[in-house]
Amino acid sequence: MKNVPFFDYPQLWTREKKALIDLIDNTSSKGGFIMQTELEDFETNLSTYTKSSYAIGVGNATDAMEIYLQAIGLQEQDEVIISSHTMLATASAIVQAGGKPIPVDIGFDNLIDPDSVENAITSKTVGIMPTQLNGRTCDMDKLKAIASKRDLFIVEDSAQALGSKFKGKFAGTFGLGSCISFFPAKVLGCLGDAGALLTQDESIYEKSFQIRDHGRDKNGEVMCWGRNSRLDNIQAAILSYKLQDYENVITRRREIASMYETQLSGLEELSLPPSPDSDPNHFDVFQNYELVAEKRDDLKLYLASNGIGTLIQWGGMGIHHFKNLGFNQSLPNTDKFFQGCIMLPMNIFISDSDVDYICETIKNFYRS
Numbered sequence: 497m498k499n500v501p502f503f504d505y506p507q508l509w510t511r512e513k514k515a516l517i518d519l520i521d522n523t524s525s526k527g528g529f530i531m532q533t534e535l536e537d538f539e540t541n542l543s544t545y546t547k548s549s550y551a552i553g554v555g556n557a558t559d560a561m562e563i564y565l566q567a568i569g570l571q572e573q574d575e576v577i578i579s580s581h582t583m584l585a586t587a588s589a590i591v592q593a594g595g596k597p598i599p600v601d602i603g604f605d606n607l608i609d610p611d612s613v614e615n616a617i618t619s620k621t622v623g624i625m626p627t628q629l630n631g632r633t634c635d636m637d638k639l640k641a642i643a644s645k646r647d648l649f650i651v652e653d654s655a656q657a658l659g660s661k662f663k664g665k666f667a668g669t670f671g672l673g674s675c676i677s678f679f680p681a682k683v684l685g686c687l688g689d690a691g692a693l694l695t696q697d698e699s700i701y702e703k704s705f706q707i708r709d710h711g712r713d714k715n716g717e718v719m720c721w722g723r724n725s726r727l728d729n730i731q732a733a734i735l736s737y738k739l740q741d742y743e744n745v746i747t748r749r750r751e752i753a754s755m756y757e758t759q760l761s762g763l764e765e766l767s768l769p770p771s772p773d774s775d776p777n778h779f780d781v782f783q784n785y786e787l788v789a790e791k792r793d794d795l796k797l798y799l800a801s802n803g804i805g806t807l808i809q810w811g812g813m814g815i816h817h818f819k820n821l822g823f824n825q826s827l828p829n830t831d832k833f834f835q836g837c838i839m840l841p842m843n844i845f846i847s848d849s850d851v852d853y854i855c856e857t858i859k860n861f862y863r864s
């Protein structure tokens with residue numbers, strides 16, 4: 497029996513230990529811990545890679561969302577429409593910035609459903625915040641058409657989507673602001689918490705730049721109320737180093753997705769995510785390989801008993817399922833989705849033979 501963990505965290509360190517120790521040593525030896533050249537360099541590298549006008553390194557992606565929503569000037573009672581299939585962070589960022597998250601249903605592609613967005617618009621709606629889920633960018637043409645018709649802003653939760661594109665344009669560069677997460681298990685993961693904010697708007701850039709460092713501008717003058725959410729310099733150095741190899745990481749993830757597709761598409765008990773080359777408008781980076789499976793809970797146990805780790809995203813809860821946070825509604829597609837969703841191992845630590853083993857084990861489960 498093989499052992500294929502869902503995500504083998506120690507490998508983030510062990511696979512590149514020598515290079516990482518050198519980076520940490522170089523940066524630490526010169527005392528470069530906070531807001532030094534490594535952070536500035538990484539911000540430049542990130543904005544260059546995503547063809548974004550501006551990038552700001554912050555403590556994590558949740559902070560990034562709070563900061564740009566604050567910079568936009570979200571007001572109390574302002575409603576922002578989100579997908580219910582997202583991390584709690586999307587909703588909590590809106591609440592922390594003073595607004596009200598309105599979760600809506602997902603569409604056939606498991607991303608926010610444009611029709612549900614339109615139906616949720618009220619006189620209090622000010623914006624739409626789509627989540628670029630699992631490394632796939634939403635159909636931004638449809639969302640932008642809705643937004644411009646109703647004069648709403650778009651901001652993106654692109655925490656899972658660095659490198660993903662819709663019609664050749666990078667996730668995170670469609671709206672007023674967006675976030676990227678470098679949580680260890682993200683496609684570009686560092687050795688702890690870290691995130692970034694992208695924006696194309698100079699005034700949001702300047703305001704966000706100030707908010708993340710106690711309201712201070714580049715000259716140290718206090719311009720507004722702020723907070724401390726700076727991206728650690730050592731993490732920035734590590735991220736620049738890893739960004740150099742990022743294209744290969746994406747290629748490998750797409751290769752694994754194709755292998756899953758080839759081996760599992762014959763099983764009618766499964767509903768798979770779109771394959772990497774199925775739609776020329778979408779370039780997916782496969783942060784996750786999330787599918788919907790019949791007898792999901794039994795499948796999960798069977799895979800575990802065969803040494804294969806899986807994960808049910810967000811603990812199996814959409815935003816509208818959190819009754820303790822005041823939500824009480826039903827969203828048919830999302831409700832159905834969460835009864836069957838499961839994520840298979842998807843990262844550069846797994847080998848071709850691991851993928852074969854996972855697929856064989858799934859086939860055995862449905863055959864028996």
Ligand SMILES: *Cc1c(COP(=O)(O)O)cnc(C)c1O
Binds near residue numbers: 556582676690691
């Ligand atoms: C990981 C994630 C976040 C939060 O990122 P942090 O860096 O941990 O704050 C937000 N939204 C989505 C969709 C995520 O996957």
